[in-house]
Amino acid sequence: MLRVDVSKQLGEFAIEASFASEGQVTGLFGASGAGKTSIISMIAGLLRPDRGTIAIDGETLDDCAARVHVPAHRRRIGYVFQDVRLFPHLDVRHNLDYGRRMNRLGDDPAQRARVTDLLDIASLLDRRPGQLSGGERQRVALGRALLARPRLLLLDEPLGSLDEGRKAEILPYLVRLRDEVGVPMVYVCHDPDEMRLLATQIVMLQRGRVTAFGGAEVLRRSESN
Amino acid sequence: MFDISPTEWTAIQLSLRVATVATLVATPLGIGVAWLLARRDFWGKSAVDALIYLPLVLPPVVTGYLLLLTFGRRGLVGGWLADHLGIVFAFRWTGAALACGVMSFPLLVRPIRLSIEAVDQRLEQAAATLGADPWRVFLTITLPLALPGVLAGMVLGFAKAIGEFGATITFVSNIPGETQTISSAIYSLIQTPDGDAAALRMVVVSILIAMAALVASEWFERRANRRLHGN
Numbered sequence A: 001m002l003r004v005d006v007s008k009q010l011g012e013f014a015i016e017a018s019f020a021s022e023g024q025v026t027g028l029f030g031a032s033g034a035g036k037t038s039i040i041s042m043i044a045g046l047l048r049p050d051r052g053t054i055a056i057d058g059e060t061l062d063d064c065a066a067r068v069h070v071p072a073h074r075r076r077i078g079y080v081f082q083d084v085r086l087f088p089h090l091d092v093r094h095n096l097d098y099g100r101r102m103n104r105l106g107d108d109p110a111q112r113a114r115v116t117d118l119l120d121i122a123s124l125l126d127r128r129p130g131q132l133s134g135g136e137r138q139r140v141a142l143g144r145a146l147l148a149r150p151r152l153l154l155l156d157e158p159l160g161s162l163d164e165g166r167k168a169e170i171l172p173y174l175v176r177l178r179d180e181v182g183v184p185m186v187y188v189c190h191d192p193d194e195m196r197l198l199a200t201q202i203v204m205l206q207r208g209r210v211t212a213f214g215g216a217e218v219l220r221r222s223e224s225n
Numbered sequence B: 001m002f003d004i005s006p007t008e009w010t011a012i013q014l015s016l017r018v019a020t021v022a023t024l025v026a027t028p029l030g031i032g033v034a035w036l037l038a039r040r041d042f043w044g045k046s047a048v049d050a051l052i053y054l055p056l057v058l059p060p061v062v063t064g065y066l067l068l069l070t071f072g073r074r075g076l077v078g079g080w081l082a083d084h085l086g087i088v089f090a091f092r093w094t095g096a097a098l099a100c101g102v103m104s105f106p107l108l109v110r111p112i113r114l115s116i117e118a119v120d121q122r123l124e125q126a127a128a129t130l131g132a133d134p135w136r137v138f139l140t141i142t143l144p145l146a147l148p149g150v151l152a153g154m155v156l157g158f159a160k161a162i163g164e165f166g167a168t169i170t171f172v173s174n175i176p177g178e179t180q181t182i183s184s185a186i187y188s189l190i191q192t193p194d195g196d197a198a199a200l201r202m203v204v205v206s207i208l209i210a211m212a213a214l215v216a217s218e219w220f221e222r223r224a225n226r227r228l229h230g231n
Helices: A036-044 A092-102 A109-118 A134-147 A164-180 A192-198 A217-224 B006-039 B045-057 B060-071 B076-084 B093-117 B121-129 B134-163 B166-172 B182-190 B196-229
Strands: A002-010 A013-021 A025-029 A051-056 A059-063 A077-080 A152-156 A185-189 A201-206 A209-214
Touching: A002 A036, A013 A036, A013 A201, A025 A036, A025 A192, A036 A077, A036 A152, A036 A185, A077 A134, A077 B121, A092 A109, A092 A134, A092 B134, A109 A134, A109 A164, A134 A164, A164 A185, A164 A192, A185 A192, A192 A217, A201 A217, A209 A217, B006 B045, B006 B093, B006 B134, B006 B182, B006 B196, B045 B060, B045 B093, B060 B076, B060 B093, B060 B166, B093 B134, B093 B166, B121 B134, B134 B196, B166 B182, B182 B196
Parallel strands: A013 A209, A025 A185, A025 A201, A077 A152, A152 A185
Antiparallel strands: A002 A013, A002 A051, A051 A059, A201 A209
């Protein structure tokens, strides 16, 4: 259960967002500039809300009134960025292993094998990020976030930087991720078809505000407008 | 011509020791200061910035005299260190190392600061979401990615420390075997009749050391770049 009730002023732009979601995949849907990335940055702990609360499974991560702010590194929330952000000085193997080492988790070869098989990246382990294609990079970034064993996974337009062919290459992996890995996800995008395919609950955002919440019918309503 | 006398050897060894110690002690400090200046905003930041660059623009003899006033036996800090910790800088090789460290500090900090500023902060954020606390972010992401700049700073600092003259001679004088570095040895030799040949030998030695430092830095930098972006 993810509860978000925050406001944040970013220059001229104001975010006033409130929603609670229990879905396996919560979709944050809206045009670019609707505040989607700012909201998941706040969930991740990278951006501090001005007012409000963020809680996951009953644990408070942000409560501005009580001056609670759990720093990003203690949240156990995975983040797959639109611009990927693999570590250029580490090969794929060490990129994948980074979260496990930082969280001081024991080595789990079975889990590693499951994730690398799921994402078909086992053959890339010795390469550097600079030697990967766009789609391969995004798959490694997914694996890196998963192997830190997050309790929630934030995906910020993971297909945004890819062309149509590459999107079709990655989408099935995201579906498998949803169906085979038990980690709840927040999926940010502005493409209704992607939303329909992946999200189980949809939060519709416009200019920093939640304008609708629900199932796929939210998208139909937005299209008829 | 290349018959280096024991006194000259002593000066060469002392110069290398002074510059090495100065660089090794100044580097961790320089990395910390560079990180603060690159990544943090705090009250008095521009004052700290100016203070670090001061030795670059002050006459070295002024810096040396200020060191003498501060770290001399009767200086505020020097007296306390001598009484409580038994550390003496005045007229010792350690004082030469301190003078060299202070004089080379701006040259050491600048490339490190620039290279830390060039590290993409989005990578540091990514590391934080993967569970790395700020200290581990620094050790595993920022520092390795800034390594070429750290090495460049160390080489520049070392070269400056080897060549330092004004502040050193003002602070710790020119005592053979204790504070007489290559530079102050050359200075003494050219003031001595028949010292020309010996002075020239020392000049050649200092050119060789400078060249070796530059070649080493090139090599380190190429290696570091290959490690960081090795495609």
